[in-house]
Amino acid sequence: MVYRLNRLMRQLRQRKSLGIGLLLLILVVSIVGNALTFYFFDRASKPDLTVGDAFWYSVISIATIGYGDLSSTSVGARIGTAFFIVFVGLAAFTSAVSVGIDWLLELRDKERSGMGSPGAKNHLLIVNFPNERRVRQIIDEYLQEPSHRKAEIVIVTDQIEFLPFTQLRVSFVRGSPLEEETYHRANVRDARQALILSTGYDDPNSDSVVASIASILEHLKPEIRSIAEVLNSEHELLFRGVKNVSLVYTFRMSNNLIVQEAQDPGVNMLTQAITSNQIEGTLVSTRVGKGAEQSLSYKEAAKRLLDHEVNLVGMIRGEDVHVRFDGLEVTENDRLVYICSNRMDWETVRSLLTS
DSSP states (O other): OHHHHHHHHHHHHHSHHHHHHHHHHHHHHHHHHHHHHHHHHHTTTOTTOOHHHHHHHHHHHHTTOOOSSOOOOSHHHHHHIIIIIIIIIHHHHHHHHHHHHHHHHHHHHHHHTTOSOOOOSSOEEEEOOSOHHHHHHHHHHHHHSGGGTTOOEEEEESSOSSOSSOOTTEEEEESOTTSHHHHHHTTGGGOOEEEEOOSOTTOTTHHHHHHHHHHHHHHHOTTOEEEEEESOGGGGGGGTTOSSEEEEEHHHHHHHHHHHHHHSTTHHHHHHHHTOTTSSSEEEEEEOOTTOOTTOBHHHHHHHHHTTTOEEEEEEETTEEESOOTTOBOOTTOEEEEEESSOOOHHHHHHHHHO
């Protein structure tokens, strides 16, 4: 019996769909068979016995609970219990539990190794994995934003075999970031944004890989907004064919900040504060929508916003950045960049400007 059970278990592991179906069938037959024998043979001595009671007795017996409220007394019912429960049902139940545990362990290993499909919705894609510290810091910073607290994140890379950490709502898809199939598993169609990190600071081909990834993402989902980390500012030409991408020049920004801190101590501390979601009062932006006040200068807008503790530091119009507001008026599709403790939509900003 033990040998046959072990052989059955091996076969069930090899052919899971067939095995699970067979186990369920055996369990159903065991429960129904025992319930029927118990009902028909013991009903004479138990006039109040119902079909529901018989099935309840079968279920608690096969689950080895046995509350003792019901038990078989007739010879026929006991034979039915011995066959359907002891010899058939318990073996099938134990096998089903074992197969279920194996399936859960395999599912966990599959998820950790990135070979599954997370099924995330409205999620953030993080493409490439330069190192664990950077990725975890980016995730923590992203989740500090109140609107992102419950956001799902999917990491896409072939640089690691297993995700080295476990975090709620963070999934891993292992595969080449240059292959379409990888992004289908990451459910790119339902992604809201993509952060494309460098493959590594010591990789001379990083920018070309990042540009290729941005192009693939735009092809798969044209409306997705990608933020790409670029190591060499001279490689901007690589991204000319990608429309909806923002380029972040890591080295140029850090080099500029080092020089600024050398010239003007304190710039570094302020920059860290206004670029972090973990500190109240950070840089945010809002696109100017319809209904902008006619002939409202940015100088006047900055004064009005400052009365509400909103510090307007700049404006982006097209490809031009303006931090001086002489002769400039608030115009639809401008993007306001300001320091504020809360992110605001245009309607909220407009109400502050008109109050």
